[in-house]
Amino acid sequence: MSNAVAHADAHGHAVHHPELQHHFETMQQQKEASTFGMWLFLLTEVLFFGGIFFAYLLYRMWYFDAFAEASRDLDLVLGGFNTVVLIGSSLTMAFAVRAAQTGSSSGTVRWLILTMFLGAVFLGVKVIEYSHKFEVGHVPGPNFHSTSQWAAQEQIFYSLYFTMTGLHAVHMIVGIVILAVITRMAAQGRFNESYHTPVEMTGLYWHFVDLVWIYLFPLLYLVERHN
Amino acid sequence: MSVHIAPKSLYISIFGALMVLTAVTVAAAFVNLGNLNAPVALAIATLKATLVVLFFMHVKYSSKMIKLVVATSLFFLTILLTETLMDFATRGWVAIPKLMH
Structure with missing residues (x-):
């Protein structure tokens, strides 16, 4: 409270929380504004990925056989493993937010580091998958190699595969950078029970990236596995 | 309005449900459901997404x-x-x- 009192003296007005900006009346209102803004950003992200999902839907209708065949060439074990890792990172992120809500800075830092670690594992597996595709010629372009009668259409599947998983991976890299900044802030003791909005907003972003993968996994890896 | 702090057990249950649904969607892909394979996969993904949005993203308590x-x-x-x-x-x-x- 001494911080707040000193702050109030400096301003010559009523005591308030040191993290409360002057254009908000209460901490609750300030946090609601942040959450509202974050969700509006996520709304634009939904539409950003939505357009790409539509492209996928259209080409899948046109070239279903090629999509089914190319999808079977994706590594289901690695894809499934990554799904577990990413959903696991959402769990650790939820624990990080919870630790922040209960005022445990050390807990917040620990869970955030674990979240970053799981994010890095996901990206590492993605590197293995991508490099395998370069080795066997499953990268669209002049060096594309396939014995399928649908080779040309398979390139469209792989174009969408690289676009969708690539944009997802970019979001993860951005997420890990944000997590690193938030971890540093948490380690400096910047958050407590009454102020931890940045941890919560980072959580919303990280869970959104998980959401995108929840759709990408069945759409890319499981087009038609029963043949 | 106070902050809603969900118990750890809730998050673990949601994680467990998401793992089970992931296993179900993989298993379902290996069964020939005719025209229903894609709708089933999307329905499971949407159920998983709903759990993430409501609980991990706290929308249920927003x-x-x-x-x-x-x-x-x-x-x-x-x-x-x-x-x-x-x-x-x-x-x-x-x-x-x-x-x-």
Whole structure:
């Protein structure tokens, strides 16, 4: 409270929380504004990925056989493993937010580091998958190699595969950078029970990236596995 | 309005449910469900997404304004997908029965 009192003296007005900006009346209102803004950003992200999902839907209708065949060439074990890792990172992120809500800075830092670690594992597996595709010629372009009668259409599947998983991976890299900044802030003791909005907003972003993968996994890896 | 702090056990249960649903979607892909393979995969993914949004993203405990933004994003996503699909479908370029094979 001494911080707040000193702050109030400096301003010559009523005591308030040191993290409360002057254009908000209460901490609750300030946090609601942040959450509202974050969700509006996520709304634009939904539409950003939505357009790409539509492209996928259209080409899948046109070239279903090629999509089914190319999808079977994706590594289901690695894809499934990554799904577990990413959903696991959402769990650790939820624990990080919870630790922040209960005022445990050390807990917040620990869970955030674990979240970053799981994010890095996901990206590492993605590197293995991508490099395998370069080795066997499953990268669209002049060096594309396939014995399928649908080779040309398979390139469209792989174009969408690289676009969708690539944009997802970019979001993860951005997420890990944000997590690193938030971890540093948490380690400096910047958050407590009454102020931890940045941890919560980072959580919303990280869970959104998980959401995108929840759709990408069945759409890319499981087009038609029963043949 | 105080902050809602969910118990750790709730998050672990949600994680468990997401793992089970992941296993179910993989298993379902290996069964020939005819035209239903794609709808089943999307239904499971949507169920998983709903769990993440409601619990991990705290929307269940959020204000009506936040719920409205979430609903709005789905509304505009629906417009994006259906209106564009209608355009392509009515050009006679897409054989709609081929939607799921």
